[in-house]
Amino acid sequence: MPKYLLSVYGPAESNEFGNYATKEDMLQAFEDTGAFNDKLVAEGYFVFADGLEPASTATVVDGQVDQPVFSDGPYLESKEYIGGFWVIEAPDLDVALRLAAEGSKACRGKVEVRPFQTEDSFRALLES
């Protein structure tokens, strides 16, 4: 079945309660997201999901040269970064979009839906 990456975007700067206004908001979002994850598992869509540490903890590595070059911070400077993601299996984009809308509501963030390459699309690349 086709796989989709659902990335959650949030502000670069976060307060003491993650990206949430209050501690209660944060706990409620965690609870709602947990319930959404359970549903994904129960209905057979779930492949993987996790949250990320802030973008400021990222390191970019360029290994194309003799000595790998490391640089501090995320690859692109932005006001918003990926804060977490799901990998789901869904039969088509309509299902993926419906699930993304539910996930977005649960975690209180905008979600980008992006299809994974498939065997077919990869083969088309090889044949091109």
Added chain:
Amino acid sequence: MTEPAVEEAIIQAHRGEWARVVAALTRRFGDLDAAEDAAAEAFATAVERWPRDGVPPNPGAWLTTTATRKAIDRLRRESRRDEKHQEAQVLFDDDPVEPLGVIDDDRLRLIFTCCHPALSPDARIALTLRMVGGLTVPEIARAFLVQETAMGQRITRAKAKIKAARIPYRVPTTEDLPRRLDGVLAVLFLIFNEGYLATGAATEPVRTELTAEAIRLTRLVRELLADARGEVTGLLALMLLTEARRPARISATGELVSLDEQVRGAWDRDLIEEGHRLVRERLIAVAAGGPPPGRYQLLAAINAVHTDARDARDTDWSQVVALYDRLVRIDPSPVVALNRAVAVAELDGPAVALALVDRLPLESYHAFHATRAELLRRLGRRTEARNAYDRAIELAGNTAEAAYLTRRRSQLGAPDGK
């Protein structure tokens, strides 16, 4: 058969069968690209063969069969290149053409796929005109004043997204249908409006190929969606009643003629009658307990009131304002409020209307300034009117409209106090 008759048969077949052929092939091969190419090849074959062999008794079936063979030939060629795909040959065998009912349904699938909300509005319009309307890429590019290569890329990118992201080829579920149908109608209305009030300095003020295509596609959607017709019927009536006024809308000198100055005898009576018939059909359906009218039905009803008046002075303005009141309730956008204010001016006078208009956040909309200019003019505030005309002309994208506003400004007379 004479050559012009064959030519006419090919044009007819293209108009009537293109969407059917693309839709049937898309379902069968699961690939818009392959369906489009094969359909184009089949029509090219018809152009070559029909003058020689005669027009087949069932052109639609002939085209679908020919296109299917072309698609299968191509798949076989491609699979021969790759031994691993030999099984594809078994999959795509040369079945007879499907019965008509299923194929009709396919056209609806095609429309919903082309108007999918995951595609950009520009891409939805271009894809619908290409895949459902059968317009060529150069035709679409010309209609929207976009470079041909750019328009080609827009369509190619949209098809690639449909394929890679797996935008499904189906009619939405009952639950999603109203919202998704709104999206389809919005695309058709955008096509119509671009034709009716074309933008661009070096272009015809009205592009009939777009208005005609929008009407044709709306008729098709209405035919296919017999169960959910209310707003589709409303949109079709709105388009017909708008199109009916086209002959009176641009003067011999290329100037837009406002509704109250139009020669009403030049309106297309057949289109008006059909539009009125559709509006009555909806009034009866709503009176019989159907769902309340949406924005297109209300806009159609407003246009029915206008086209019902033999003279602009006979217009039933209280009816128009009442319909706008209902429209404002379901669509509280400032543009609707602006149009309502124009009707209010006829009923309660320009001062009341101007007070309504001045509240609207439409600083960058040409019609806002044009409306203010007319109201200020009627109130004798000529200096302010002139400024408002200036701003409206600056913002107007349509050549005929700019010409009309320029004349109105020149007829203002001397500024205040002189």
